[in-house]
Amino acid sequence: MSRIEVGQRILQEDLEWAKANSLLFHKHRVGCVNMISSPGAGKTTILTETINALSHDMRIGVIEGDVETDLDASRIRRTGVPAVQINTKGGCHLSAAQVNGALGQLPLERLDLIFIENVGNLVCPSIFDLGEHAKAVVLSTPEGDDKSAKYPAIFARSAAMLINKADLLACGALDFDVEKAIGQARRLNANLEVFVISAKTGQGLDQWCQWLRRLVSQVKILGQA
């Protein structure tokens, strides 16, 4: 096989695993959101605060992707929800096959929503669908307002963008123009939902949680059809 043929076969296998995951979500009427960002943009803190905010509304499970360590899964489990850690051992993104293995360790029949926290990386995870209902990209304010121009694929393919660490804007030390960041991302993706949040202070989390409730409602309705 040539280099291109091998690459195509890998992508084809991935698509089949993604479809299998999608069918599992449909069967169990469980929503799935794939969270993607640079390292340190705040994905895990967003998840722990979102889980705390939604714990009375719905039953949540988490799949944690990391190159090494289970630090993030431990943080998630302290909120009381089940979390499965995948260590990619150098791999730069989660694969649909890895996610399928992790789904076998979650009580799908008793969950409403699954978050997948991907490996911290704005490039590779944008290419690989995992069978999720939506990708949500997190951009933190210290990274700068130009990131959607420099890493366009993930902003084009996400249903939602969370601009996190909005509390740091008050420091006055950052060069981050919120309107510019939103305008640039929406030129790539006119339907992008945007939430300006601070996972640390709670700012903006209500709207994000409302969006998640709507996503789960739609999945439940479609599951009955």
Place this chain on the structure above:
Amino acid sequence: MSRIEVGQRILQEDLEWAKANSLLFHKHRVGCVNMISSPGAGKTTILTETINALSHDMRIGVIEGDVETDLDASRIRRTGVPAVQINTKGGCHLSAAQVNGALGQLPLERLDLIFIENVGNLVCPSIFDLGEHAKAVVLSTPEGDDKSAKYPAIFARSAAMLINKADLLACGALDFDVEKAIGQARRLNANLEVFVISAKTGQGLDQWCQWLRRLVSQVKILGQA
């Protein structure tokens, strides 16, 4: 060929290109530092400030790697040094072959030091040697002090770590313990040189520039041997 054989052949080709680059650096007695970080950690600002600080000591050239846009190369050129942009078009790291092409566009015989600014990504660029004398990893304070545990390869393989955006520590809004970050990284790499800097305020840049001067001196001495 199997998937593994194709992968091995790609890595073997990369190693040959890296060796070719290394020989070019040796022939022209030019130092080369490969800068690696997450998106938005401040690599380009570090480079513009470093170039300004070193412009009277040495002649510098830059190779800029980005998924899309030539925003960074334009910023570099405004300092007055030559910069070649490589757009990876979705690729998550620079390859040694791409760098070899870019080196053909730089006046190597008239340079003392080349910076390669890799694609913003803590995972993939750690695997691919480009023929450089040293990798320098940039960790910015808003990313958190746990990044070397979560993305160990690049911290293990770098000669230097720059802890950037040190000015934001004064805000009081970040959870970043400088000593913890340094200790964790040095457990992976006991010889790691560490510079706590702010490219924005200039803090710590003197020591980093001294380290670069020493690297270039060593390359000149070795080139004469």
